[in-house]
Amino acid sequence: MAEQLHRGPLISAGLLIGAGLGGxxxxxxxxxxxxxHNMLSAKMPPDNLVAAKVNMYWDGMFHAAVWVMTAIGLTVLWRVGHRRDVPWSGRTFFGALLLGWGLFNVIEGIIDHNLLGLHHVYEYTDNKLPWDLAFLALGVLQLVAGWAFVRAGRSDTAVRGEYSRGNTQ
Known part of the structure; x- marks a missing residue:
């Protein structure tokens, strides 16, 4: 009887790593x-030393958060690598990376650019909307491409140990 395959853990690792790398x-x-832009450049333009330092601090907090997200994703991927029931699929993993990055762009774009107005993609122009919309469009394209790769990876069924079959040790 064939072993039941679980793609979710590989997709979860890819989502976390993709979102972290996108950040x-x-x-x-x-x-x-x-x-x-900086994290708070719409609310506190970095036009003096204090404002620049505040923006730099929040940029650092942002980098720390995406570092933690990436580290958690790598931990999940490490654990996935030890599971025989998870197919090792480059298409699934690459698709999940794109999905994670796309989710980062869409969520960050909607929340930071639109809802909270913390910053815009290109802060130093009068017409910020085209830049923000292009950022969201890139995120949507990444989501569509990522989903296509994950679906294509459904046919990948190689699990740990299949690569070495036929080898005599």
Whole structure:
């Protein structure tokens, strides 16, 4: 009788890691390299030293939170790697990473950009809406692509130990 396969744990690991890495890309690229916004730049523009330090602190708190999320995801992935009932599927895992990153973009975009108005994707323009909508659209595209990869991974059935069958030790 075939062993029942459980894809959920691999998807959970990918979601957490994807959301964490998406947060790192946002923080490193948009906050630090391009300097398009900071965590609180709409509420407290970093136009003086105190405001810049407050923004830097909250950017650091944001990075700490996505680091914890990534670390939890890696812990889940480590545990998944020891389970024989979880198919080891690159398509499923990659799809889950995209889903996590897309969820990060959509949730962060809706909450921080729209509901709370903490910052916008590109803070230093009069027309912020196109930038915020493009960020949300990217998140939706990531969700669609991630879902497609996860669905494609349903046909992957390799579990731990199948790769080494036929090897004589």
């Amino acid at each position: 790192f890309v946002d923080g490193i690229v948009l906050h630090q390299i391009l300097q398009w």
